[in-house]
Amino acid sequence: MDELVRLMTPPLWHVVRAYGLDHSLAQDVVQTTWLTLVRRHETINDPLAVSGWLTMCARREAWRVGKQHRRADATEAESLEPHLPVHESAEQTAAQDDETRRLWTAVGTLNERCQRLLRIVAFEDRPDYARIAEDLAMPIGSIGPTRQRCLAKLRAVLEGDGWRGDDDGN
Structure with missing residues (x-):
């Protein structure tokens, strides 16, 4: 079990x-x-x-x-x-664009395996773990821990670049 x-x-x-x-x-x-x-x-x-x-x-x-x-x-x-605003402000749009650029620049500093894994996780609603395991030549059981390590590396790069993140720790 x-x-x-x-x-x-x-x-x-x-x-x-x-x-x-x-x-x-x-x-x-x-x-x-x-x-x-x-x-x-x-x-x-x-x-x-x-x-x-x-x-x-x-x-x-x-x-x-x-x-x-x-x-x-x-x-x-x-x-x-x-009571909610109808449109996003220009400042919000610019900040979001800058955040997105900084995020993908940081992803680009990671090794190829981490980049591929994080892109799969980011762009697929329900990634197929069997396919990921085959594509990345890794056991299915190591996908989650590897993803966590890659995210930790990404977080370290972003924090080193002054990234604040949001208030709930994500």
Whole structure:
């Protein structure tokens, strides 16, 4: 079971985060997915189907939690909508463009493997871990940890360049 958790937790996190859940909600969904496996493991007839079962369970739970969360957010947004600005200001556009340029310049300083991995993660809603593993010649289980190391390197480059980041630590 420990090996299954080690191999499947990174892909489950990716699946769940693809539904737009924040870190706290995503953490709850992944934990609920593992708890559901513990409670319902006897319903899985084919041991080779466990990863698919976990993924399906995570998707369903992420969809359910996301739907509930969006419903709550929609009610709040409806009350705030008349007070929100209609267009982004020129200053906001310029700041966003500068931030994007600085980010991709920093990505360009990373090794090729990190650049490729981060581009896949950044531009694909639901990257296929099997394909990533094959393309980058790495085990599926090392994709998550490698991504984390690459992001840490990127963060260090950005912080060295005076990048402030946002207030919630992302």
